[in-house]
Amino acid sequence: MTQIKNIMVTGGAGYIGSHIVQFLCDKGYSVIILDNFSLGLHENVDPRVKEVIEGDILTEQDINKAFSHDIDVVFHFAAWKAAGESMVDPAKYARNNIGGTISLLNGMLHHNVKYFVFSSSAAVYGNPAYLPIDENHPLRPTNYYGYTKLIMEQNLDWYSRLKGIKYGSLRYFNATGYDINGKIRGKEKNPANLSPVVMEVAAGIRAKLQVFGDDYNTRDGTGIRDYIHVTDLADAHLLAMDYILEKNENLVVNLGTGSGHSVMEVINIAKSVIGKDIPYEIVGRRAGDPAKLIASSELAHKLLGWQAQYSDLTTIFKTMCSVYF
Numbered sequence: 001m002t003q004i005k006n007i008m009v010t011g012g013a014g015y016i017g018s019h020i021v022q023f024l025c026d027k028g029y030s031v032i033i034l035d036n037f038s039l040g041l042h043e044n045v046d047p048r049v050k051e052v053i054e055g056d057i058l059t060e061q062d063i064n065k066a067f068s069h070d071i072d073v074v075f076h077f078a079a080w081k082a083a084g085e086s087m088v089d090p091a092k093y094a095r096n097n098i099g100g101t102i103s104l105l106n107g108m109l110h111h112n113v114k115y116f117v118f119s120s121s122a123a124v125y126g127n128p129a130y131l132p133i134d135e136n137h138p139l140r141p142t143n144y145y146g147y148t149k150l151i152m153e154q155n156l157d158w159y160s161r162l163k164g165i166k167y168g169s170l171r172y173f174n175a176t177g178y179d180i181n182g183k184i185r186g187k188e189k190n191p192a193n194l195s196p197v198v199m200e201v202a203a204g205i206r207a208k209l210q211v212f213g214d215d216y217n218t219r220d221g222t223g224i225r226d227y228i229h230v231t232d233l234a235d236a237h238l239l240a241m242d243y244i245l246e247k248n249e250n251l252v253v254n255l256g257t258g259s260g261h262s263v264m265e266v267i268n269i270a271k272s273v274i275g276k277d278i279p280y281e282i283v284g285r286r287a288g289d290p291a292k293l294i295a296s297s298e299l300a301h302k303l304l305g306w307q308a309q310y311s312d313l314t315t316i317f318k319t320m321c322s323v324y325f
């Protein structure tokens, strides 16, 4: 295996990025973070990181500064991720998730960096033609966020064919929870995802939760998702890096548990774990939301030996409690 000198993590102070950085530091890797701190938090940056560059993937100078470190692998998390917002402000998502990622890839070509681990999403699939969704499922995103992830996966494929980049694209289902060891404690700023919003309501930061639609064709009418703990995701990222380096091959895999929970089920489990009421109201559907998404992660299991360990909702909310209370 190639000897890894330095690893660049864009968005390394963000929600998922900070968890991956912690795992990389635990394994003794030398990590350089490039983060513009628009959502990232200094308190979530692991103190073992070699350098934190406060900069932007859209600024060539900042990218070059990060690549001046003799980077072997790039992990890319610096992206907007609110599916609902992407439907009302697509330009914001185009600029950063597409434009920023292209700049980063061009920086890799310029500095002869070959390996890339990409934070992709189940949102690339859109409405399921069948469940659970495997990697051969048609790619028809129903929100603009998912489109930005899909187009970047397609670009990665081109850059791989034309320029020899090797990439791992990890299609997360619904990332949630906090560091199982309780070291990452900074709360996400202005969250839009279900579980942090539930926690904000339980902690009294918000008055109530809005449930986006109870007229879906699901067991209780609310949307069903496959929730995956961020510590499980972190584990998969390291395995994905090892895979692309050792095999010198690309990798595209789902990361989920294979089972789904409705919004109402999430509320009820959260209530019992937290021991507090979670006031909610039913409102209209959010644009771009499919009724039900559940992953098949058999490929990740087969290729990486990966399996979720911490992704039951009780563990998920227990790890969130240590951050919100």
Ligand code: UD1
Residues within 6 Å of the ligand: 081, 082, 083, 084, 121, 122, 123, 124, 143, 145, 146, 172, 173, 174, 175, 192, 193, 194, 195, 197, 209, 210, 211, 212, 213, 222, 223, 224, 225, 263, 286, 288, 289, 290, 293
């Ligand atoms: C979306 C993407 C997912 C991506 C994630 C990143 C889709 C289909 N999925 O997840 O791949 O990783 O964004 O952010 O695009 N809900 C409420 N009230 C709220 C918030 C959410 O009822 O205040 C409901 C939603 O309608 C949905 C479920 O909770 O049924 C989960 O929503 P959310 O946490 O926002 O994630 P997704 O949109 O599923």
